[in-house]
Amino acid sequence: MKNQDLVEYLRSCGVCEICQLRYLKARGAEYRNINETLQKLDVKLNEYVKNEELVVSAENQPAKRARLGVCSTCLGLFSKDFQNELLSSILASDFAKYDCQKIVLAICLPMSLQLRQLAMWFALRRRFGASIEESNPPDVPIKEAVKLILHPIICEKLDKGYDANGLMINIDLTHNLEDEEVEKLVKLNKEAFPAKASHQKRIEISRGLLEKQYQPSKVKAETFEKYFQIPCSNVEESIKLISIDLQGPVVCVAGRYRKLSRELSHTPWILNGKRLMEESIEEIIIRDVGPHFTEKLGKITFMSSGREDVDVRCLGKGRPFVLEIPNAIRSCLSKDEAFAMERAVDASGMVSIHNLQVVPREELTHIKTGEEQKKKFYRALCALQEPVSVKILEQLQISTSFDIQQKTPIRVLHRRPLHTRPRTIYSVNARVQRGNPKALIIDIVTQAGTYIKELVHGEFGRTTPSLSSIIGKPIDIQALDVVGIDLDWPNEVDNSIQEE
Amino acid sequence: MPVQPEDPLEPFYFEQEEQEICGKLVTPITDGFQEDYPSVVDRFFTRYYYFKGDVPYQVLYHSNRICLICLAPEHPALGQGISSVNFDIGNVDRSQNVVKGKGKKGGMILQAESTLALVTTVNGESYKVPSCIRGKLVEVNTSLVEEPKLLEQLPEGAGYFAILLPKIENCDAIKASLLTQEQYEERLKTKKEGLPQIESTEDKT
Numbered sequence: 069m070k071n072q073d074l075v076e077y078l079r080s081c082g083v084c085e086i087c088q089l090r091y092l093k094a095r096g097a098e099y100r101n102i103n104e105t106l107q108k109l110d111v112k113l114n115e116y117v118k119n120e121e122l123v124v125s126a127e128n129q130p131a132k133r134a135r136l137g138v139c140s141t142c143l144g145l146f147s148k149d150f151q152n153e154l155l156s157s158i159l160a161s162d163f164a165k166y167d168c169q170k171i172v173l174a175i176c177l178p179m180s181l182q183l184r185q186l187a188m189w190f191a192l193r194r195r196f197g198a199s200i201e202e203s204n205p206p207d208v209p210i211k212e213a214v215k216l217i218l219h220p221i222i223c224e225k226l227d228k229g230y231d232a233n234g235l236m237i238n239i240d241l242t243h244n245l246e247d248e249e250v251e252k253l254v255k256l257n258k259e260a261f262p263a264k265a266s267h268q269k270r271i272e273i274s275r276g277l278l279e280k281q282y283q284p285s286k287v288k289a290e291t292f293e294k295y296f297q298i299p300c301s302n303v304e305e306s307i308k309l310i311s312i313d314l315q316g317p318v319v320c321v322a323g324r325y326r327k328l329s330r331e332l333s334h335t336p337w338i339l340n341g342k343r344l345m346e347e348s349i350e351e352i353i354i355r356d357v358g359p360h361f362t363e364k365l366g367k368i369t370f371m372s373s374g375r376e377d378v379d380v381r382c383l384g385k386g387r388p389f390v391l392e393i394p395n396a397i398r399s400c401l402s403k404d405e406a407f408a409m410e411r412a413v414d415a416s417g418m419v420s421i422h423n424l425q426v427v428p429r430e431e432l433t434h435i436k437t438g439e440e441q442k443k444k445f446y447r448a449l450c451a452l453q454e455p456v457s458v459k460i461l462e463q464l465q466i467s468t469s470f471d472i473q474q475k476t477p478i479r480v481l482h483r484r485p486l487h488t489r490p491r492t493i494y495s496v497n498a499r500v501q502r503g504n505p506k507a508l509i510i511d512i513v514t515q516a517g518t519y520i521k522e523l524v525h526g527e528f529g530r531t532t533p534s535l536s537s538i539i540g541k542p543i544d545i546q547a548l549d550v551v552g553i554d555l556d557w558p559n560e561v562d563n564s565i566q567e568e
Numbered sequence: 569m570p571v572q573p574e575d576p577l578e579p580f581y582f583e584q585e586e587q588e589i590c591g592k593l594v595t596p597i598t599d600g601f602q603e604d605y606p607s608v609v610d611r612f613f614t615r616y617y618y619f620k621g622d623v624p625y626q627v628l629y630h631s632n633r634i635c636l637i638c639l640a641p642e643h644p645a646l647g648q649g650i651s652s653v654n655f656d657i658g659n660v661d662r663s664q665n666v667v668k669g670k671g672k673k674g675g676m677i678l679q680a681e682s683t684l685a686l687v688t689t690v691n692g693e694s695y696k697v698p699s700c701i702r703g704k705l706v707e708v709n710t711s712l713v714e715e716p717k718l719l720e721q722l723p724e725g726a727g728y729f730a731i732l733l734p735k736i737e738n739c740d741a742i743k744a745s746l747l748t749q750e751q752y753e754e755r756l757k758t759k760k761e762g763l764p765q766i767e768s769t770e771d772k773t
Contacts, residue, residue: 326589328589328590330600381594383587383589383594384587414590415590416590417590417592418590420590448597449597449598449600449601451601451605456577456580458576458577458580461577461580475707478612478630478632478634478636479612479630480632481632481634481706481731481733482630482632482633482634482733483632483670484670485667485668485669485670485672486667486672486706486707498580499581499582500577500580500581500582501581501582501598501601502581502582504598504601505577506603507598507601509582525608527608528636528709528725528728529709529711529722529726542723544605544607544608546600546601546602546605547597547600549597
């Protein structure tokens with residue numbers, strides 16, 4: 069089979085130039101050149117053909133700007149008219165509301181297109197015989213061609229880059245023959261793929277099934293022809309746009325938070341349907357950061373590398389957190405904007421955020437590993453029942469790590485399984501408050517997941533050893549601060565420094 | 569020149585490092601110190617009592633309904649001196665209790681009068697420690713078996729025999745069936761004064 073013969077045959081079937089190239093298995097840039105102008109298209113096509121060491125006779129060249137009706141294989145999907153319709157429809161949607169540099173098209177194609185591809189496949193096999201394989205499509209499939217042809221054109225016209233994680237433009241297409249042809253397809257499907265046993269449920273028609281099962285190696289041309297024409301019929305009408313739906317990217321905004329209040333929960337605290345506290349870390353941060361990225365603050369997910377109890381402060385460099393914002397209208401955050409958000413959160417007087425930045429979604433794994441594997445630094449205010457002695461203070465200077473066995477604390481035992489977990493304590497360093505010899509300030513470095521309050525008092529012997537068992541005296545904990553979390557993520561960013 | 573006696577704690581005094589958050593200096597953790605800070609039991613538990621005959625037991629009821637079963641401070645065995653604690657009560661060994669998952673599947677279901685453990689004293693007396701409440705056995709404090717003497721000196725709560733988890737729907741009835749701290753003290757007083765005992769829940773046994 070010569071390419072020339074193929075093109076001539078395709079033309080006789082009312083196939084457009086782009087689809088002709090599809091059947092010549094053209095790749096990316098080759099389509100782009102063709103589409104620049106119809107004038108150039110002629111030249112390029114010739115060059116293209118020449119490159120392929122083919123000669124196309126003069127009378128077979130398409131006439132300049134001659135419109136060949138609607139292409140019988142793509143139903144006009146690749147026509148200039150359709151591109152223009154698509155563009156104007158995108159621009160008429162909420163597209164301008166989204167401040168995204170990258171886009172991705174998700175097109176839902178009518179099944180008619182797939183049926184037409186199969187009809188042409190049968191036709192080519194009849195015309196050119198075995199040189200057309202029966203299980204490898206003779207063309208660049210439409211779905212792939214959309215990526216090669218439509219994507220770059222739309223991106224260029226909208227002046228956006230392509231990114232699979234960018235703003236998703238969902239385009240739903242149909243054709244006036246779709247309903248009728250799907251109805252025929254259902255009948256064909258019953259005949260071509262009868263249920264093997266009566267009890268077996270017939271597989272419903274789907275685009276996936278069509279793609280996988282409908283090829284000459286699996287469906288006979290004769291069966292197909294009972295319902296559809298080979299080659300496919302010419303059509304009057306072009307493909308139609310049903311709807312355009314925009315789905316903004318998932319944007320992840322990371323930073324570190326610090327918490328000054330001992331009366332602030334991590335997330336909204338609801339007990340028996342009643343709110344126990346007015347605010348939460350999650351809500352304060354989302355309130356000031358969220359609106360930049362979305363109107364629907366309720367859809368934002370707040371995650372952090374662990375969490376502290378309500379009555380625990382989080383100081384030092386703070387705890388890494390990330391907001392996962394679906395359908396975001398923006399994917400950028402300037403330093404100025406980030407700094408304004410940081411100051412707004414600071415104004416709460418209870419929570420402070422810094423290092424605020426947009427991060428790639430892949431980096432979210434850091435936050436979860438930080439939760440389980442990293443070292444945590446704490447400062448505990450502890451009380452003895454009698455004034456401290458030098459001996460006790462010396463017993464509480466531990467610089468070599470040791471392991472403890474910790475049972476699930478009673479305070480969470482009603483809702484968590486009972487386990488005895490080994491935990492490593494890396495160091496303990498106790499000091500005493502001047503003028504108050506019963507008050508110890510103990511800095512403790514532990515493996516993540518250690519319950520500090522129980523480590524101090526031992527919880528009736530359920531954590532062993534405990535600071536209480538080490539000194540052989542009762543010791544209680546009155547206050548706790550997290551002073552460090554050993555996770556170097558996200559990057560340190562000083563948003564108060566102006567950008568160039 | 570008189571030399572000041574050196575303070576042995578000098579190397580151990582705490583110095584606050586300055587840090588500014590939300591535009592203000594972070595207050596030192598020591599600011600929150602309370603001289604009269606309530607104990608762990610006072611913070612999270614309510615004390616209830618159960619009598620088996622004339623012998624008192626204590627139930628430490630956590631705000632999340634977890635119950636610790638202990639000897640009451642006035643339990644006669646504490647005065648006599650304890651020689652052994654055994655969770656093998658004859659037909660069943662409570663220390664073999666195993667629970668799985670959040671729902672504590674597999675835990676033994678105990679009634680208030682079910683025997684939890686056996687305590688013997690140095691003068692040979694033996695007490696059957698009752699479960700005191702209806703609930704699921706979650707945990708048994710086997711360290712008491714190894715060192716029964718500890719019971720006499722351990723701080724409040726640490727001498728717990730077992731942890732039980734009652735069903736949510738039974739909690740109100742359970743609390744009503746036990747004596748409150750006030751009722752318990754009242755009963756001890758009337759007993760001391762040799763007055764006829766007021767009718768109470770201990771008659772269950």
